[in-house]
Amino acid sequence: xxxxxxxxxxxxxxxxxxxxxxxxxxxxxxxxxxxxxxxxxxxxxxxxxxxxxxxxxxxxxxxxxxxxxxxxxxxxxxxxxxxxxxxxxxxxxxxxxxxxxxxxxxxxxxxxxxxxxxxxxxxxxxxxxxxxxxxxxxxxxxxxxxxxxxxxxxxxxxxxxxxxxxxxxxxxxxxxxxxxxxxxxxxxxxxxxxxxxxxxxxxxxxxxxxxxxxxxxxxxxxxxxxxxxxxxxxxxxxxxxxxxxxxxxxxxxxxxxxxxxxxxxxxxxxxxxxxxxxxxxxxxxxxxxxxxxxxxxxxxxxxxxxxxxxxxxxxxxxxxxxxxxxxxxxxxxxxxxxxxxxxxxxxxxxxxxxxxxxxxxxxx
Numbered sequence: 001x002x003x004x005x006x007x008x009x010x011x012x013x014x015x016x017x018x019x020x021x022x023x024x025x026x027x028x029x030x031x032x033x034x035x036x037x038x039x040x041x042x043x044x045x046x047x048x049x050x051x052x053x054x055x056x057x058x059x060x061x062x063x064x065x066x067x068x069x070x071x072x073x074x075x076x077x078x079x080x081x082x083x084x085x086x087x088x089x090x091x092x093x094x095x096x097x098x099x100x101x102x103x104x105x106x107x108x109x110x111x112x113x114x115x116x117x118x119x120x121x122x123x124x125x126x127x128x129x130x131x132x133x134x135x136x137x138x139x140x141x142x143x144x145x146x147x148x149x150x151x152x153x154x155x156x157x158x159x160x161x162x163x164x165x166x167x168x169x170x171x172x173x174x175x176x177x178x179x180x181x182x183x184x185x186x187x188x189x190x191x192x193x194x195x196x197x198x199x200x201x202x203x204x205x206x207x208x209x210x211x212x213x214x215x216x217x218x219x220x221x222x223x224x225x226x227x228x229x230x231x232x233x234x235x236x237x238x239x240x241x242x243x244x245x246x247x248x249x250x251x252x253x254x255x256x257x258x259x260x261x262x263x264x265x266x267x268x269x270x271x272x273x274x275x276x277x278x279x280x281x282x283x284x285x286x287x288x289x290x291x292x293x294x295x296x297x298x299x300x301x302x303x304x305x306x307x308x309x310x311x312x313x314x315x316x317x318x319x320x321x322x323x324x325x326x327x328x329x330x331x332x333x334x335x336x337x338x339x340x341x342x343x344x345x346x347x348x349x350x351x352x353x354x355x356x357x358x359x360x361x362x363x364x
Contacts, residue, residue, distance in 0.1 A: 004094075007100060008112075010113055015238050016238045016270075017040060039070075040069075040070075043065055044064040044275050044293070045268040048355055049291065051329055052328070055329070059289055063293050064294070069091065099274060100204065103122065105207050105208040130175070146160050158189075176190070200277045202231065212266070213260060237260075241266055296352060300352055301352070302360075303348050318362055319361050321343055322350070324356065327342040
């Protein structure tokens with residue numbers, strides 16, 4: 001599961017990517033510095049993992065991860081192949097969620113590809129190009145489906161009606177994600193269309209250091225603009241975050257954050273937000289050899305969660321022994337949880353909850 005960082009050229013995407021991952025993408029004060037997408041595997045900050053580590057004291061700890069992709073900047077005309085348009089659109093189509101970076105700070109020393117700072121205009125430039133590309137996809141599919149619908153095929157008629165609703169939204173300069181499915185069948189259909197503007201989105205307002213805590217007028221404009229999309233807006237001073245990551249010790253980073261009035265690095269919030277954006281959650285396995293966070297989809301059953309460890313676990317699933325994270329911490333050990341009768345045995349239908357500590361029994 002990948003989240004792609006998008007935006008106009010030179011808004012801070014590659015600097016943000018460098019903050020998020022250990023990979024050092026090139027970042028510079030000119031457009032199209034990024035051409036090939038950079039990919040980083042990023043650890044998901046999780047205090048629950050730290051709590052389990054203290055209790056179990058394992059030989060090693062393995063956190064959950066999420067893949068972040070730094071994609072080339074997009075310009076007007078990208079849907080027609082301008083700039084790196086075709087490459088950009090192909091890269092973003094392969095991602096499962098979008099982190100859209102908007103410049104929300106003034107600095108005459110940093111070039112803006114449009115000549116001035118205006119995050120509302122910048123967002124609309126990106127949106128229009130993505131919407132135009134989706135419109136092209138929808139209209140091609142609609143032409144094919146209408147022929148089948150005329151023959152009286154009910155499934156085709158349902159699909160055609162949905163495509164027409166999406167088409168009308170796109171023609172009105174609204175993203176496909178604003179079209180709400182009326183049932184699960186429609187939700188599945190929308191997913192099958194693989195439209196760029198139906199992907200979940202997180203807007204990152206890149207601000208100056210003084211605006212890191214409370215934002216600024218540009219941020220308020222963005223929040224007002226995205227209300228209809230039901231999207232999250234995150235305020236981040238990307239250049240400042242880059243400075244924090246360069247500090248060598250935890251103590252130095254904490255002092256820097258305290259001076260800014262922040263309780264944790266903004267990139268930590270961003271990573272967790274991206275994880276949720278991808279509809280992911282975590283369960284844990286805890287033993288003296290290893291405490292590990294495993295990534296699954298929200299709504300996954302116990303056998304599917306077991307399959308993340310090994311396919312044999314899913315094929316031969318018998319049962320799951322489950323401890324709620326809160327119970328594990330409250331009682332202090334697995335043995336004490338069992339003594340208190342708080343360990344549950346769950347079967348194949350069990351829907352795994354975020355934070356469950358699990359053991360699987362299987363036979364192949």
